[in-house]
Amino acid sequence: MPSAIPTSKERITKFTNCRLVKGDELIEQDLWVSSATGKIVRSQEVFYGKHAVPDTTIDLGGRIISPGLIDVQLNGAFGFNFSIIPDDPLTYGKTLRQVNKSLVQTGVTSYLPTVTSSLKEVYHQALPHLGPSGALRLSEDGAESLGAHCEGPFLSPTKNGIHPVEVLTPAINGFSDLEDMYGSSNINPTLSPSGTTLPAKIKKITAAPEVAAMTRTIPEIKERGIVYSIGHTEATYEEASAAVASGATMITHLFNAMRPLHHRNPGVFGVLGIAESLPRPYFGIIADGIHLHPTSIKIAFNAHPEGFILVTDAMHLVGLPDGVYDWGNGERIVKRGSQLLLEGTDKIAGSSITLIECVSNFLNFSGASVPQALKAVTATPAAMLGLSGVKGSLESDADADLVVLEEEVDVGRNRRLRIDQVWKFGSKVFDRCE
Numbered sequence: 001m002p003s004a005i006p007t008s009k010e011r012i013t014k015f016t017n018c019r020l021v022k023g024d025e026l027i028e029q030d031l032w033v034s035s036a037t038g039k040i041v042r043s044q045e046v047f048y049g050k051h052a053v054p055d056t057t058i059d060l061g062g063r064i065i066s067p068g069l070i071d072v073q074l075n076g077a078f079g080f081n082f083s084i085i086p087d088d089p090l091t092y093g094k095t096l097r098q099v100n101k102s103l104v105q106t107g108v109t110s111y112l113p114t115v116t117s118s119l120k121e122v123y124h125q126a127l128p129h130l131g132p133s134g135a136l137r138l139s140e141d142g143a144e145s146l147g148a149h150c151e152g153p154f155l156s157p158t159k160n161g162i163h164p165v166e167v168l169t170p171a172i173n174g175f176s177d178l179e180d181m182y183g184s185s186n187i188n189p190t191l192s193p194s195g196t197t198l199p200a201k202i203k204k205i206t207a208a209p210e211v212a213a214m215t216r217t218i219p220e221i222k223e224r225g226i227v228y229s230i231g232h233t234e235a236t237y238e239e240a241s242a243a244v245a246s247g248a249t250m251i252t253h254l255f256n257a258m259r260p261l262h263h264r265n266p267g268v269f270g271v272l273g274i275a276e277s278l279p280r281p282y283f284g285i286i287a288d289g290i291h292l293h294p295t296s297i298k299i300a301f302n303a304h305p306e307g308f309i310l311v312t313d314a315m316h317l318v319g320l321p322d323g324v325y326d327w328g329n330g331e332r333i334v335k336r337g338s339q340l341l342l343e344g345t346d347k348i349a350g351s352s353i354t355l356i357e358c359v360s361n362f363l364n365f366s367g368a369s370v371p372q373a374l375k376a377v378t379a380t381p382a383a384m385l386g387l388s389g390v391k392g393s394l395e396s397d398a399d400a401d402l403v404v405l406e407e408e409v410d411v412g413r414n415r416r417l418r419i420d421q422v423w424k425f426g427s428k429v430f431d432r433c434e
Contacts (some may be wrong), residue, residue: 011035014043014054015425018404020394021066021378024371030228031065033400038137040424042396060404063420064370067392068401072204072309072385073149073252073284075114076316076433078102081327082113087127093129100133101142105430106354107419109401110134110391111335112204112311117152117163120181125337127186131201139427144401146385147203149316150182151252154207154214155232161257162342162349163232164331170212175220178205188224200224205386206252209243218246219222222419227384230268230281237270244271244278249386251283254300256348272304276313280304282384284311285376287358287365288351290339294365300367309384310358310376315340315350356419363415370407370417400426 013033019026022244028125032041032054072091077081080099086092096113103111113130115123130148133141153168171177179187186201204227209215211233218228230243231252236259240248249266259267272280285297287310301308317325317335324343327333332343340349360374366373383393390399404421405421422430 012054014057016057016059017062018062021371021374022394026371028306030117033426035426038400040396040398040400048267064405066374066403066405067394068403069107069355069377070381071312072113072381073106073114073311073313074111075350077318079316081316083116083118085122087356089125096129104142104422107356107403107422108143108423114147114149116149117167119167124183127201132199137425137431138337139424148201149204150202151206156208156211156234159232159234159257162347169253171214171217172212174213174217200226202226204229206231210235210239215243222247230306234259235268237266240271242269244281246327249281251281253286254283255296278306282307282309284309285359286311286313286351288338288353289361299364308376309381312353312355318352356417360416
């Protein structure tokens, strides 16, 4: 791993007159980053020990610096659907690289590209492109994949949402069925040509724990460094608790596509309670004003703020005009503003919102502080992925993925965070004024 101690050849940038997001506070403090190591610099050690000075000093005029945003559920963007293989499969990787360069301009510096329920041929073709992409630490590549998220096809057919029922399947034989569906080389660590171990291309799997042999398969998923997330499920509280006991650490879009909270059986939501001896999982929330009522979001946050993660669940239609669009499997999505519906139904078909818009919505829905809202798209998803101190942090030695923000308040007292700059691995990749 690169050191945060700079060499004489690198370029150091110092941000001053700024407020840093650290924990639940905004701290007035300078920040030094290195474009050579791609990391946040230990400024005191560099200044006093190495007698180094910054190459560039940027006065931010009191603006906020946050770690780069992390979206752990993104189905596509800018017209590209991660779950659709183009007529010329060779163009998949090229288009993905273009999406990454556009996505970073929205403040998302890292993400989990999500493949929804599909035939196994789709996984075998798409997943090799969607694995972790930041090994070369190139800022010009844009947003970095932290590994793929496979949402399905091991879901409950009665909680499928817009996932086609005909492609859903039970893992009757346990992990071997997952290997067959996703591809052994995608779900297992592999060796590089130099002999080093590479992580699995899949980082997160959403599945219904009550279906077939899934709950007893969770330990095999976890031991490969993959997050198991409960979702699209009819699981009772007891079944969800058994999944958590087996190693489930995440819930996919809480409240949506699962059994509702009931006073006699709280369902999946019940595992967020503190009365049990089991660890409480992290959970995703879509704060687009459509998927959930604002009060439901506040209830979830107050139940377990340390596990609260904002996600977009955004489709490839973000930024495209209203209309009817092909989705795959012969189905189409109707886009009206930020609302997406499966054609001919009232089923919500993901969202059409950016992650920073979700943060702004949460600020207005909940009355949370800016650091609390940003934590839900930085430090908390990083912790869920096992990347604390590497991503989602402004501490020394963390990756220098940053966003510079301005908080705006309109006449109706509505709050909005505006992205002014984005930095990836210590280099500026977006400036609103340029």
